[in-house]
Amino acid sequence: MNINQNYLNLEESYLFSTINKKIAAFANANPEVDIIRLGIGDVTLPLPGSVIKSFHEAVDEMAHSRTFHGYGPEQGYGFLRKAITSYYAQREIGVEESEIFVSDGSKCDVANILDIFGQDNLVLLPNPVYPVYLDTNKMIGRDVAFIHANRENGFLPQPDKNRQADLIYLCSPNNPTGAAYTKEELRKWVEYANCQDAVILFDAAYESFVSDPNMPRSIYEITGARTCAIEFNSFSKMAGFTGTRLGYTVIPQQLVRQGTSLHKLWMRRQTTKFNGVSYMTQRAGAAVFTREGQKEIQENLDYYRENAKIIASKLDQLGIWYTGGKHSPYIWMETPAQMDSWDFFDFLLEKTGIVGTPGIGFGDNGQGFFRLTAFGDRSKTSQAMDRLDRAWREFII
Amino acid sequence: MNINQNYLNLEESYLFSTINKKIAAFANANPEVDIIRLGIGDVTLPLPGSVIKSFHEAVDEMAHSRTFHGYGPEQGYGFLRKAITSYYAQREIGVEESEIFVSDGSKCDVANILDIFGQDNLVLLPNPVYPVYLDTNKMIGRDVAFIHANRENGFLPQPDKNRQADLIYLCSPNNPTGAAYTKEELRKWVEYANCQDAVILFDAAYESFVSDPNMPRSIYEITGARTCAIEFNSFSKMAGFTGTRLGYTVIPQQLVRQGTSLHKLWMRRQTTKFNGVSYMTQRAGAAVFTREGQKEIQENLDYYRENAKIIASKLDQLGIWYTGGKHSPYIWMETPAQMDSWDFFDFLLEKTGIVGTPGIGFGDNGQGFFRLTAFGDRSKTSQAMDRLDRAWREFII
Numbered sequence: 169m170n171i172n173q174n175y176l177n178l179e180e181s182y183l184f185s186t187i188n189k190k191i192a193a194f195a196n197a198n199p200e201v202d203i204i205r206l207g208i209g210d211v212t213l214p215l216p217g218s219v220i221k222s223f224h225e226a227v228d229e230m231a232h233s234r235t236f237h238g239y240g241p242e243q244g245y246g247f248l249r250k251a252i253t254s255y256y257a258q259r260e261i262g263v264e265e266s267e268i269f270v271s272d273g274s275k276c277d278v279a280n281i282l283d284i285f286g287q288d289n290l291v292l293l294p295n296p297v298y299p300v301y302l303d304t305n306k307m308i309g310r311d312v313a314f315i316h317a318n319r320e321n322g323f324l325p326q327p328d329k330n331r332q333a334d335l336i337y338l339c340s341p342n343n344p345t346g347a348a349y350t351k352e353e354l355r356k357w358v359e360y361a362n363c364q365d366a367v368i369l370f371d372a373a374y375e376s377f378v379s380d381p382n383m384p385r386s387i388y389e390i391t392g393a394r395t396c397a398i399e400f401n402s403f404s405k406m407a408g409f410t411g412t413r414l415g416y417t418v419i420p421q422q423l424v425r426q427g428t429s430l431h432k433l434w435m436r437r438q439t440t441k442f443n444g445v446s447y448m449t450q451r452a453g454a455a456v457f458t459r460e461g462q463k464e465i466q467e468n469l470d471y472y473r474e475n476a477k478i479i480a481s482k483l484d485q486l487g488i489w490y491t492g493g494k495h496s497p498y499i500w501m502e503t504p505a506q507m508d509s510w511d512f513f514d515f516l517l518e519k520t521g522i523v524g525t526p527g528i529g530f531g532d533n534g535q536g537f538f539r540l541t542a543f544g545d546r547s548k549t550s551q552a553m554d555r556l557d558r559a560w561r562e563f564i565i
Numbered sequence: 566m567n568i569n570q571n572y573l574n575l576e577e578s579y580l581f582s583t584i585n586k587k588i589a590a591f592a593n594a595n596p597e598v599d600i601i602r603l604g605i606g607d608v609t610l611p612l613p614g615s616v617i618k619s620f621h622e623a624v625d626e627m628a629h630s631r632t633f634h635g636y637g638p639e640q641g642y643g644f645l646r647k648a649i650t651s652y653y654a655q656r657e658i659g660v661e662e663s664e665i666f667v668s669d670g671s672k673c674d675v676a677n678i679l680d681i682f683g684q685d686n687l688v689l690l691p692n693p694v695y696p697v698y699l700d701t702n703k704m705i706g707r708d709v710a711f712i713h714a715n716r717e718n719g720f721l722p723q724p725d726k727n728r729q730a731d732l733i734y735l736c737s738p739n740n741p742t743g744a745a746y747t748k749e750e751l752r753k754w755v756e757y758a759n760c761q762d763a764v765i766l767f768d769a770a771y772e773s774f775v776s777d778p779n780m781p782r783s784i785y786e787i788t789g790a791r792t793c794a795i796e797f798n799s800f801s802k803m804a805g806f807t808g809t810r811l812g813y814t815v816i817p818q819q820l821v822r823q824g825t826s827l828h829k830l831w832m833r834r835q836t837t838k839f840n841g842v843s844y845m846t847q848r849a850g851a852a853v854f855t856r857e858g859q860k861e862i863q864e865n866l867d868y869y870r871e872n873a874k875i876i877a878s879k880l881d882q883l884g885i886w887y888t889g890g891k892h893s894p895y896i897w898m899e900t901p902a903q904m905d906s907w908d909f910f911d912f913l914l915e916k917t918g919i920v921g922t923p924g925i926g927f928g929d930n931g932q933g934f935f936r937l938t939a940f941g942d943r944s945k946t947s948q949a950m951d952r953l954d955r956a957w958r959e960f961i962i
Contacts, residue, residue: 447808
């Protein structure tokens with residue numbers, strides 16, 4: 169009996185447990201301080217009314233034999249896949265219903281997609297990175313190469329034509345940096361991938377935060393992407409579904425490698441190892457794309473966008489370098505005087521009661537950086553920025 | 566760029582698509598025949614009232630900031646894991662909350678569990694078998710060995726002490742055969758697994774159909790199982806959750822291989838590649854274990870049990886050999902005069918309008934056998950047995 173030895177080579181993920189321990193110790197020693205958490209990437213606003221209404225209706229359907237739903241269609245219900253194609257069509261992107269696979273979230277899909285690829289692939293990952301991309305490759309014993317994201321390239325690395333690649337992870341707007349590629353920049357990646365016969369795994373989980381129509385929200389806005397890119401998207405940040413679980417993956421019919429359709433491989437993977445998403449959740453998800461649903465989610469997104477703006481304006485005022493804050497719920501700020509990420513975490517907690525996430529937790533290029541998120545309460549976010557202002561003027565400037 | 570070549574070695578799963586094509590052709594040629602489907606393994610009764618009520622309440626919680634739930638706890642909500650431990654405790658089985666991992670269904674878990682094991686393991690699979698066990702091993706390029714289930718051993722194969730094994734799949738009550746192990750028989754497997762240092766992957770998805778208190782419903786009813794078995798269970802057949810998606814996996818703390826806790830490996834796998842089940846679904850699932858929920862699901866199970874009894878009684882009357890029908894929604898019958906499974910499918914459809922599943926679809930030991938299910942409507946099931954009776958007397962006896 170052999171266990172998967174690759175698991176023993178994984179680094180333990182201490183990031184959020186260490187943060188929680190530090191918060192607990194601080195709270196214990198300073199019970200009078202109102203701690204403001206700007207660290208987590210979880211939404212806080214409730215589900216929109218139209219989503220709640222559809223959910224209730226679907227639950228009622230499940231209560232009667234005639235309207236009950238058992239196992240659903242393999243790729244998800246037609247009504248939801250159709251709604252998703254309309255969502256793309258609004259932006260003049262042609263994605264077919266047959267190309268959409270409904271799932272319980274991007275995290276699962278972006279991890280499980282590796283099943284359909286061979287072991288001997290060269291993988292390019294940005295650094296800093298969403299840890300799931302890295303760990304899932306390590307779990308199958310695959311070495312990865314990093315593309316460096318840093319202050320010099322605005323945390324938006326560009327392809328190096330002299331470098332080989334088979335699988336390329338891109339996330340834009342990015343987690344954790346909030347940086348977002350322009351169409352011109354994405355085009356370079358698409359050209360590079362097609363040239364290398366590589367596949368781009370494009371994580372679009374934060375696309376709904378983009379409000380500038382000139383900024384891309386889907387890799388398929390770029391000519392040539394249909395022959396080199398798989399896109400992952402989620403209802404988590406778009407519509408507050410973090411605790412509801414719904415996402416989708418698009419694999420274009422034209423995406424063929426070694427003479428085999430990747431769409432067909434993923435279909436085989438999903439029908440064998442997955443059993444679909446609850447009927448009720450899919451009905452609730454479809455409500456997001458109604459006129460009412462779109463209006464409601466935009467209001468919620470605007471709330472978070474305004475939080476991001478409040479944070480970004482304060483950083484501007486204080487002359488702090490950062491990425492994100494625009495097109496993204498994340499603000500990736502430089503620490504003062506090249507302070508270590510964890511030292512800055514302690515400084516911020518002790519002096520202001522603000523909790524954020526040390527950049528080093530996302531890779532060594534995150535050293536000296538710090539992530540704040542816009543998912544908090546408005547007044548708490550404003551209050552946090554007032555505290556940051558005072559601390560900065562007292563201790564830093 | 567390499568695709569996973571193992572996928573090219575998978576046999577296409579034509580079973581249910583072939584069945585559907587044959588039904589369509591028959592229906593087209595015989596529009597006057599009322600086709601009765603006893604082929605599918607999907608439930609037909611609606612969700613119980615207590616489940617619907619909890620679902621609605623949880624949806625309402627998601628509509629307000631103060632009661633909204635984002636990302637849930639890693640292994641599932643405490644309230645559900647606690648309810649599951651009580652479900653075990655009723656049968657005097659000690660399973661800790663910490664040993665339970667809530668998921669979106671057994672199919673995913675029984676497939677994904679392979680991630681934590683090394684490539685070089687000897688895998689034992691029963692034949693006939695639920696295709697997911699076989700295909701998921703083939704997908705990672707692993708050869709498997711079969712343990713023969715057949716009429717001689719009542720489709721309940723016993724371990725062979727002279728044979729090596731690392732991973733052993735057991736499903737009892739079985740899909741597709743409906744055969745269920747006694748405690749004494751399971752004890753032999755547990756002893757064998759401990760002796761071999763092997764791990765039993767025990768699929769208990771049909772345990773709720775067992776009504777005889779002397780028959781085991783969990784592998785943990787057997788002494789020694791906590792050091793050699795992982796148990797998978799699902800709300801699908803227990804409470805009609807096929808279209809709702811909820812299951813759980815139990816990994817005892819004592820289950821250690823190569824000095825490593827399998828519980829810890831699975832925790833790492835799930836926290837990296839999975840993001841939990843909807844809060845609402847977990848609340849709905851917890852309702853299943855309330856007094857009212859238990860009463861309701863037993864009524865539904867009794868309905869299916871009575872269907873199974875109607876089918877089994879008819880087979881008894883006609884002198885047809887079969888397994889299942891008791892402790893199981895499946896009836897696995899021998900075809901008359903060693904008729905080929907597909908020929909019998911055609912015979913049954915043409916002469917009676919009944920649809921079942923050819924046993925050969927589950928492995929070559931299924932040749933000459935045929936699966937009927939008890940998930941249909943009561944009057945249709947009775948009607949089907951009347952038709953079977955007539956056809957048998959006219960063409961077979």
